[in-house]
Amino acid sequence: MLEQQILERVWVSAAENCSDIEHAAAYKALFEHLGLDKNVQMTHMRPLAWGPVTQVYVDLYVTSIIDVNEKDQSFSTQVKMISAWATENMDWDEDKFCGIMTIAALKDRFWTPDIGIVESIKTEFGTNDCPYVQLISYGLTVTSDVLTLTTACKMNLYRFPFDIQSCNLTLVSSAHSVNEIVMDSVYGSEWLTHESKETFQTQGEWELFSIDMTSSNLTFIWGVKNQLIYQITIKRRPLLYLVNFMLPIFFFVVLDVTSFFIDISGSDKLSFKVTLLLSISVMLLILNDTLPSTADKIPLIGVYCSVIFSLIGISILETILVNFIMARGPEKISVENTAAVTDRDDSVSGQQNPPDSVRDQNGEQSCTLELLKQILNECRAATQNPREKTSLFGDYIDFLYEMAHNFPVELIKLSSV
Template sequence: MDLYRFPFDIQSCNITLQSSAYSVDELKIDSLTDSEWVTHESKDTFQAQGEWELLNINMINSNYTFFWSDNNQLIYQITIKRRPLLYLVNFMLPIFFFVVLDVMSFFINTNEADKLSFKITLLLSISVMLLILNDTLPSTADKIPLIGVYCSVIFSLIGISILETILVNFLKAKGAERRSITSVETTSVVSDRGGGVRDLQSPPVNDEQMYTLDILKQILFECQATNQQNQQEKTPLCWTRVARIIDVAFLVLYIFTIVVFLCVLGKVWEVY
């Protein structure tokens, strides 16, 4: 069986009637009717609503050589077509919906761990589909069917998407860690500097000078806090910005790859 275009494949099988004991001069095998009548009557008889649909039956009357003797044979060539609706509903559409869900998962704004768990669930679902497909397809195929290529590529794309999500989560976690460390360092530095200012200030002579020194000290604290806050946000924002750029760029490339792959696969499926 040629399963390359499964489940849109068309199979042809032959039934040969011949005699190896009598030559063409002694026995000639021929049909009583033509191919059109046989096809029409067979379609009326073939009433089973199963997996296959009968297309036509051709009859070929020819001679062949057997031990230096010309013998006659009659070949019934039966062409049947697989009904693909069952496989479309059970395999191809669910896997396509898995890809759509994977694309939509890039817009999840909740915890990144939930996003990663969702993608891993999709990958496991496609793994189950591949196992079912492996049990469904016969093992007589000479090359990988297109539906196997379809499932394998989608499986690989979702796997790459999971790796990208892990990288983005790592960058965001690293930015959050740097933010917390810098925040602690900023608090300690400002406190130390505030104490140093209090130690270096001269004893107040009167209330006016004390009030002026308090204002200057408050302005100094605010400047130091602003400076430390800018330094605190610089590195974490850098990691977060890189994570966002990678996420957006990968989403655009991911959608483009899926569209191109589905278009090329559909074209090959149609032309072959």
């Protein structure tokens, strides 16, 4: 940053000393000095200005996250890739050309590094491919491309929707080995993360968390190539899934618990629980369309929905069992009461209507009693004559009379025994 400020200060001071005509003449002179006026390609081979190995500086900025497809395991982004390398005989003294520090030239006249992205499924230019490169006074050639990338990204959805995903963009030369091209970054990971967040254009479901850059060598059958790996870490905003999935399912559990207070005699309790179970089923279908079927582990939100689905299913079975027990209980009690009443009626009718042998025996006893009563009455009438009655004989007759009257009661007691 300090170097850039010094260069801008020098360029401004040199430009202030030149008029518009002088500046135009200096621009034409610089164009001719670099040989850009000739309709020929400057070189066909890679530049060797700084040694046998060409040093290419690449910076990758993420400007927006277009789409994250969990089912296809793909990651779509718009990035700005800036590449710079040294070119021979492409430097000049700014003071001799009115402080001109940069100049644009046609890209097809210069060598450009063949840098590709390993994980790329589809690559498009965000705008038309810029046909120019930028030449800097101290011998650097810079290209700036805006790309729309769709890359493969292996995602771990176990903590969905509170997940953090990391997707790699691996830059590698398709034709040059590590002995020919070595790639590096001008700025570090912190600068790339800060600038990407400053220029981020979308505020959707995903939030840019960080960009980490590492450089390594990759061994192929035909040699070793240098690669530059940008690890883009993104974090999901879970508010939408909290409102649409987790809170409604939690309310279903609350409603299922409160349904225990519904009167068991009513039929609305079972239908209410079945409605809750169907609602959870719809939630699971929507969740199945969102999550990939190739996940290694079942996401926690899937476990959450399945557990609640099982609990509501068990609650429905419990309600059916309780209704069955409540319905079978009164039927058994009514059958027992009916049998007891029938036995009691039979016993009462048996007492009121004794058997024929008992009735015959009681009839003979009643006839004998009547005969004894007549004999005693005649004896008592005969003793009413005072001339023939004596006190002892009268008392004896009275005793027999009382015994005759009490004899039926004692006889009934003996017969009952």
